[in-house]
Amino acid sequence: MTTKTKAKANARRTLALDILNHGALALVALLFLFPFFWMVSNAVRSNAEVLAIPVRILPAVFEWDNFAKAWTTLPFGRFFLNSVIISVSVTVITVLVSCLSGYAFARLKFPGRDKLLMAYLATLMVPGIMLIIPLFLIVNKLGMINTFQGVILPVAFGTFGSFLLRQFFLSIPLELEEAARIDGASRLRILISIIIPLSMPAIGLLSLFTFIAQWNNFLWPLIVMTGADNATLPVGLTLFQTQQTTAWNYIMAGATLSMIPGVILAVVLQKLIYNSISLNAGMGGR
């Protein structure tokens, strides 16, 4: 075989592999994207068409005002605000507490530190659902039923965040902290000025996970809060479901609207995480 024909055969093989790879990736992407497409597609059709057989991929008539109707039929603005208050509060408290405890577990020396960490981590083995009743009893005893603090506080102190940040903090060169100590920084100042800015990838990730988990949290707000005015988005969406009928199109429109903040946050934090990773390329000055 001449060199030219060899090169041609190689190029053909590369092209075939490329097509195969991209085809497989497209298939996986389709599997992930289809539920979102289906949600939006059902959000802009009439309820009769949602339930119609045969199923249509695209609506016959686009009913864009479903979004406005979903927003106004129920106090959707209120649901939204409740979800924002709860998700942002839980995220802020979780990040704050995780930063402090993660730093303590990573860098401070105190008796029983590692045993305490193990005990802390052991709580991860307890399924969250098992804690619902004891937590409810505690919240009830504290008179926090139907209050924001009742929804926020029990879920704002988790082990996962502390452990995640501890592991990340351990990867930051100790010399940076020593340099800061010599420069005159206290432990808290080191945490605020050196450790946290360098840990933005991990903090961004923790914020994203926590926010989305709380934004989608259904069971705990359902148990603690009562009444439409106190409902969060996932709880509020169920109000479109009555004994007689279910407004699937409004539920889908509401679900589409409720997705928006999470998507925006993911995009913003993704940028922040990437930027931080490139910044940390100079970690330790090396």
Added chain:
Amino acid sequence: MANVTITDVVKNYGHLEVLHGVSASVADGEFVVLVGPSGCGKSTLLRMIAGLESISDGDIEIGDRVVNDLEPKERDIAMVFQSYALYPHMTVRANMAFSLKLARRSKDEIEQMVNRAAEILDLSTLLDRYPRQLSGGQRQRVAMGRAIVRNPQVFLFDEPLSNLDAKLRVQMRGEIKALHQRLGATMIYVTHDQMEAMTMGDRIVVMRAGVIEQIGTPLEIYDTPANSFVASFIGSPSVNLIDGVVQTQNNQLVLQADDGAIWPLPSNVNVKAGTPVQLGIRPEHIYLDPAGLPAEAFMIEPTGADTHVQLRVGKQLLIGVFRDRPDIALNATFHVRPDVSRAHVFDRVSGKRIGA
């Protein structure tokens, strides 16, 4: 500026003692180099002076204050780390200004001090860059800039040139030395590189296994090493050590080497016959001499200016350094003469220097 006094300092990690009662003093404005092989405790001692490691026993004084229990920030010291430890998320300017901000200096004052330090270190055009945008040498200068803005009493350097390539290391060596001359500050510098120690220090502290082996000026240490370890550690290539026993021959003291060969000893050595000793001859004190001892070269390493020759005299393996390109062929016999008057004699058991 201030002097530093280290008195009987001990460092334990649990049951393991790594510094065994070290004492040394650094005069005001002096440049002292702590040198020794890995694990000798030099960095630990520096970190104890900085306050980054606790002191198990003994005292460290900076100026006239015992600083044993003071936090690093209260010791009025600055430190340059091997990795530079620049804050990667801050610009050069912010890196240098960080300590001043913490000290609550005014904005104008901070700008003035940062600009002055940047000017000294030729960093003025780099102030708005991030550490990742700088070369190794520039990062090193920023690390020094961060130290000098604070105008501390003592500068501490922990192997600051180890991450640089050979050429840059030589250049930065000169820059640090020039900085010392310009600032007149007290500096303590840790290195494992004896060349850095020799060229930079006003005085050198040679350490091994948690003890100080010798303190002196570079030439004192080179010319009169206190023991065979110091003789081996300082000087490159390393000193030739010939094991043997002192004998009398024709009313003169000589060394009968373990291989049976007879080597002359320096005339000023005061040692009894029968004493087991080591004769130390530096490679640069071996000369070509047609009337000398027959030798055979088994490796020739030209460095350009000099030629390092690994040679065999009888059964003894030696290394010699000869200027330029000597007329020596591999595996061929030639003749050498060790300059015995500049040789060193050490007790073979204790390793201590014998005689002058």
